[in-house]
Amino acid sequence: MIVTLPDGTELELPEGATGADAAAAIGPGLARAALAVRQAGEVRDLARPLIAREALEIITAKSGRDALDLIRHDAAHVLAAAVMELYPGVKISIGPPIEQGFYYDFEFPDGVTVTEADFDAIEARMREHIAAGETFDRAEATVVEALARFRAEGQDYKVELIEDLVRDQGIDTVSVYRNGPFTDLCRGPHAPGTATIGAVKLQSVAGAYWRGDASRTMLTRIYGTAFFTKKELEAELERLEQARARDHRRLGRELGLFTFSEVSPGSAFWLPKGTTIFNQLVGLSREMGEERGFTEVKTPQLYDSELWKTSGHWDKYRQNMFVTEAEDREFGLKPMNCPGHAHLFAGQRWSYRDLPVRYSEPGLLHRNELSGTLHGLLRVRHFAQDDAHIFCTEEQIEQEVRTCLEFAMETFAIFGFAVELELSTRPEQRIGSDEMWDRAEGALQKVLDDEGLSYQVNPGDGAFYGPKIDLHTTDSLGRSWQLGTVQLDYSMPERFGLVYTGADNADHRPVMIHTARMGSFERFIGILVEHYAGEFPLWLAPVQATVLPISDKHADAAHAVASTLRGQGLRVDVDDRTESLGRRIRDGELARAPYLLVVGEREAADGTVSVRRRHEGDIGTMPVAEFAAVAAAEIAERREAPAPA
RNA sequence: GCCGGAGUAGCUCAGCUGGUAGAGCAACCGCCUUGUAAGCGGUAGGUCAGGGGUUCGAGUCCCCUCUCCGGCUCCA
Numbered sequence: 001m002i003v004t005l006p007d008g009t010e011l012e013l014p015e016g017a018t019g020a021d022a023a024a025a026i027g028p029g030l031a032r033a034a035l036a037v038r039q040a041g042e043v044r045d046l047a048r049p050l051i052a053r054e055a056l057e058i059i060t061a062k063s064g065r066d067a068l069d070l071i072r073h074d075a076a077h078v079l080a081a082a083v084m085e086l087y088p089g090v091k092i093s094i095g096p097p098i099e100q101g102f103y104y105d106f107e108f109p110d111g112v113t114v115t116e117a118d119f120d121a122i123e124a125r126m127r128e129h130i131a132a133g134e135t136f137d138r139a140e141a142t143v144v145e146a147l148a149r150f151r152a153e154g155q156d157y158k159v160e161l162i163e164d165l166v167r168d169q170g171i172d173t174v175s176v177y178r179n180g181p182f183t184d185l186c187r188g189p190h191a192p193g194t195a196t197i198g199a200v201k202l203q204s205v206a207g208a209y210w211r212g213d214a215s216r217t218m219l220t221r222i223y224g225t226a227f228f229t230k231k232e233l234e235a236e237l238e239r240l241e242q243a244r245a246r247d248h249r250r251l252g253r254e255l256g257l258f259t260f261s262e263v264s265p266g267s268a269f270w271l272p273k274g275t276t277i278f279n280q281l282v283g284l285s286r287e288m289g290e291e292r293g294f295t296e297v298k299t300p301q302l303y304d305s306e307l308w309k310t311s312g313h314w315d316k317y318r319q320n321m322f323v324t325e326a327e328d329r330e331f332g333l334k335p336m337n338c339p340g341h342a343h344l345f346a347g348q349r350w351s352y353r354d355l356p357v358r359y360s361e362p363g364l365l366h367r368n369e370l371s372g373t374l375h376g377l378l379r380v381r382h383f384a385q386d387d388a389h390i391f392c393t394e395e396q397i398e399q400e401v402r403t404c405l406e407f408a409m410e411t412f413a414i415f416g417f418a419v420e421l422e423l424s425t426r427p428e429q430r431i432g433s434d435e436m437w438d439r440a441e442g443a444l445q446k447v448l449d450d451e452g453l454s455y456q457v458n459p460g461d462g463a464f465y466g467p468k469i470d471l472h473t474t475d476s477l478g479r480s481w482q483l484g485t486v487q488l489d490y491s492m493p494e495r496f497g498l499v500y501t502g503a504d505n506a507d508h509r510p511v512m513i514h515t516a517r518m519g520s521f522e523r524f525i526g527i528l529v530e531h532y533a534g535e536f537p538l539w540l541a542p543v544q545a546t547v548l549p550i551s552d553k554h555a556d557a558a559h560a561v562a563s564t565l566r567g568q569g570l571r572v573d574v575d576d577r578t579e580s581l582g583r584r585i586r587d588g589e590l591a592r593a594p595y596l597l598v599v600g601e602r603e604a605a606d607g608t609v610s611v612r613r614r615h616e617g618d619i620g621t622m623p624v625a626e627f628a629a630v631a632a633a634e635i636a637e638r639r640e641a642p643a644p645a
Numbered sequence: 646g647c648c649g650g651a652g653u654a655g656c657u658c659a660g661c662u663g664g665u666a667g668a669g670c671a672a673c674c675g676c677c678u679u680g681u682a683a684g685c686g687g688u689a690g691g692u693c694a695g696g697g698g699u700u701c702g703a704g705u706c707c708c709c710u711c712u713c714c715g716g717c718u719c720c721a
Contacts, residue, residue: 103716115649116715206716207648214718218648221716249714253656262694262712316721336721370646370719371712379720463721482720551678578678586682600680610681618681 003039003056011056019046020192023058033060035070035191043070045138045189061196061228068227070191072097074136074179075126075200075226076104077190081182082125083222087112092184093157093210093219100236100478101225105208107157108220119202122222130197134180136190140173146185157210158185199233200226243476248529249376255534255592257525257542258377266374266381268522273542276571277528280540281521282362284414285386292407294360294388299340301364305330310495311339322366333366338489338514341389342496345510350500355510356392356400362521363387377526378481385520390513391498397488397511398443401469404486404515405447408471411484411517414638417531419471419483421453424461431465432490440488441467465491471517476530483519483527488512532641535592535614539635544571545627546593547609548584550600552576557604561597561624568628570635585612594641597627615642 001017002010005026013021019037023030023046036043038057039050043066050056059066076095079102083090087108095104108114114122141149143166150158162185165171177186179194201224208221227233244250252258257274260267270278286296305323308314313321313335322333334340341359350357362384373379390400412419423444426437444467448455455469462468466488472480489512492498499507518524528536538544545565549558555576562572575584581598588596597609603621610621622630633639 113649117650204715205649208717209647212718214647218717220648223716260713265712313721320720367720372646372648372717373719374713465721548681550680553678580677580679580684581681582679583683584679584681589682596681598681602680612681 001050001052003050003052003054006055006057013050016049018049019044019056019058022050022056026058030058030060033062034058035060035063035067035196036189038066043189045136046192047138069097070189071197071228072102072226073189074191074194075197075224076102077136077177077179077182077184077186078126078129078194078197078200079104079122079202079222079224080106080184081129081180082122083114084182086122086125087114089154091155091157094161095184101203101223103208103221103223105210105219105221107210107217114205114220114222116202116205123200123202126200129180129182130194130200132180133193133195135193137178138188138190139176139178141176142173143171146174146176150185161185196228197226198228199230200224201233201237240477246476246530246533247376248378248475248526251529251534252377252526255529255542257529260376264382265371266369266379268377268380268382274525276542277525277536277540278521281518281524282384282386284411285360285362285518288407288411289358289360289386289388292358292403293356294358297341297344297359297361299334299337299344299361299363301333302331303334303339305332307339307343308332311342311492312495313339320368322368334363335365335367337361337363337365337385337387338389338492338512339496342492342498342512345391346496346498350391350510352393352500352502352508355500356390356396358388358390360386360388365520377522377529378475378479380520380522383520383522385516386518387514387516390515391493391500391510392513393500393508394439394511397440397513398447400513401443401486401488402447402451404513405451405453405469407515408484408486408517409451409453412471415528415531416640417473417527419473420480421448421455422458422461422470422472423448423455424458424463424468424470426467427460427462427464429464430462436490437467440490444469444486444488463487463489465489471519473527475527481523481527483524484517485515485519487514489514535641536594537634537639537641538594538631539638541592541594542571543573543591543593544631544635545573545595545597546588546591547572547574547597547599548581548588549574549576550581550598552578554599554601554604558599561599561609564624565628565631568632570628570631588612589614595627595631613642615644 001013001015003022004010011022011025013025020034023034034046036046036059038059039054043059061067080092080095083106089109091107093105095102143162146162147159162174174185175188176183177188177190202222203225204223206221207218210216210219225236255273256271258268258270261269305314317335321335324331345357364384366382369379369381392400425441468485468487470482471484472482474480492512493509498510500510502508547558547562549555558574558576562574565572577584585596594614596612598612599609603609608621608623609627611619611627613619
């Protein structure tokens with residue numbers, strides 16, 4: 001049998017040779033390091049026969065993602081083994097590797113709860129399995145044998161998994177892996193043994209529905225992570241520690257940007273500094289929108305439930321709306337701007353010459369999100385979006401989508417962070433003809449391709465009224481959040497009876513495009529705080545410069561400098577507390593001040609300031625006017641701030 | 646909403662098996678008059694999330710509620 005190695009050479013092996021044989025044929029060092037092989041796009045056990053004439057890659061600890069996934073999957077089995085020993089009667093379900101580690105889901109016997117306090121004991125037992133150097137032995141079992149075995153053990157979840165595999169894929173055998181005393185239904189692959197798990201740590205415990213279905217049993221999920229070396233594990237734990245330090249909830253409090261209170265769960269209280277940032281972003285959105293033909297409107301907060309019945313929200317979304325009543329009329333606070341904008345559009349006659357009409361509104365929205373989903377600024381009940389709705393003709397869709405997408409990408413470029421794009425296509429339950437969906441999806445896809453953007457397709461994830469492009473990014477801990485969106489909507493125009501007069505003097509139905517770039521300003525600021533670790537670029541910084549008089553003899557001069565700079569439009573504070581200069585510099589640094597301007601005897605005499613720049617330290621003395629010009633240029637260009645050395 | 650955890654001064658936290666609440670930082674008041682990341686001294690500050698219960702006695706034990714944290718589900 002011949003297989004091709006990554007460098008193009010061909011390796012000849014006896015028929016039936018395994019991955020281990022191949023590694024040994026290449027060299028004894030590789031034979032020791034080999035963990036698995038990759039062939040035909042699939043990671044396979046070292047002990048399994050190779051596929052002839054397929055490219056072969058030997059996976060070792062240096063193989064990155066593939067290697068980590070292997071030992072984390074191994075670690076999940078070791079976790080299950082330890083848990084079964086410590087908690088007799090526990091039922092096991094599934095335990096895959098994930099981006100940052102692994103988890104395993106269990107159903108513990110009645111009355112047993114596992115908390116982080118139990119981790120030491122579980123980890124100790126896991127280390128015993130690792131120290132024992134158990135091998136992972138793969139075996140095939142017939143469905144009949146496997147079902148009998150797992151039924152006998154009372155492992156109901158394994159039984160269900162096998163039954164579903166039989167039903168959906170018609171399989172008649174399954175693979176099981178054994179390490180030490182523990183055997184698990186598993187597709188594999190695994191490393192040869194437990195010994196390659198160099199370092200393992202359990203991290204958290206959480207509830208998780210069996211098969212992600214809220215109507216089924218809530219299992220107990222234990223999360224952990226594993227690495228080849230203790231050093232790598234420690235580096236990861238250190239990274240997580242630093243990520244927590246830039247958590248927007250913590251920085252928001254420390255920097256005085258916003259607070260939360262029990263009196264209004266899920267709603268931020270914006271302090272002056274946070275409000276400044278908020279207003280800068282609204283200003284940016286407004287400025288960029290005006291350049292692109294968006295016109296701002298203002299629509300009400302509260303609407304008669306009739307409007308929500310027209311829009312369809314009453315049927316589909318009512319449990320997420322805040323509803324109230326007055327004088328026997330039922331009202332709902334708006335969770336979205338679109339019905340208001342559609343109503344506005346319906347209020348006048350439109351010619352095809354008027355289209356597209358682009359209404360934007362950074363309006364306040366309320367959504368009654370489930371209490372358990374609230375999360376700092378990233379998931380709130382009260383927020384504003386850089387929201388807009390475009391009313392256009394079928395022919396204009398492509399151009400308008402292009403404008404929206406470019407608008408979004410140009411917005412993100414200002415902040416220098418990457419977004420992931422997702423194209424969601426027609427769901428099972430939908431309105432409109434297949435031709436309509438073909439056109440709509442085609443238009444979105446064409447723009448994405450024309451712009452050379454990479455994106456993921458989520459088949460069936462579109463809204464019932466049209467396909468959409470969503471823009472996602474991640475927070476400091478790697479959790480994904482949706483920011484912007486571009487959604488085609490054929491439904492709302494229908495429901496509101498929207499029309500324009502075409503060149504043929506007949507009525508036509510416009511198409512509506514829902515779009516946002518940053519999404520909610522709240523969420524965007526949360527992401528920005530973590531992205532910048534609180535060190536905002538000058539144009540966003542709540543306080544752009546803090547003037548520090550050396551002693552109270554220079555307070556007047558410091559205030560004069562501040563007043564001059566404010567006259568130039570800069571946001572300037574004076575810290576004239578009777579604290580030592582060192583202390584006030586420290587406080588300024590901790591407040592992430594972009595510039596600290598020291599004013600003492602010399603500066604007061606010649607109209608200068610001694611400039612200390614964040615991360616650069618003392619950059620020398622310059623005339624006040626010169627500093628103002630430097631800062632103004634930095635702000636005008638929305639320049640990124642210097643990074644830590 | 647569901648599972649688990651947590652809630653003590655403005656913030657970070659201590660408070661052993663029940664016996665009248667404590668530290669650091671911040672705040673306030675003085676002194677110091679300060680040259681690029683913490684000057685010194687003093688003062689004040691708590692319905693121990695809220696409510697109910699057990700007990701001679703509850704921050705500590707039990708129950709309910711609220712909020713937050715980690716996940717899951719949801720996000721038209």
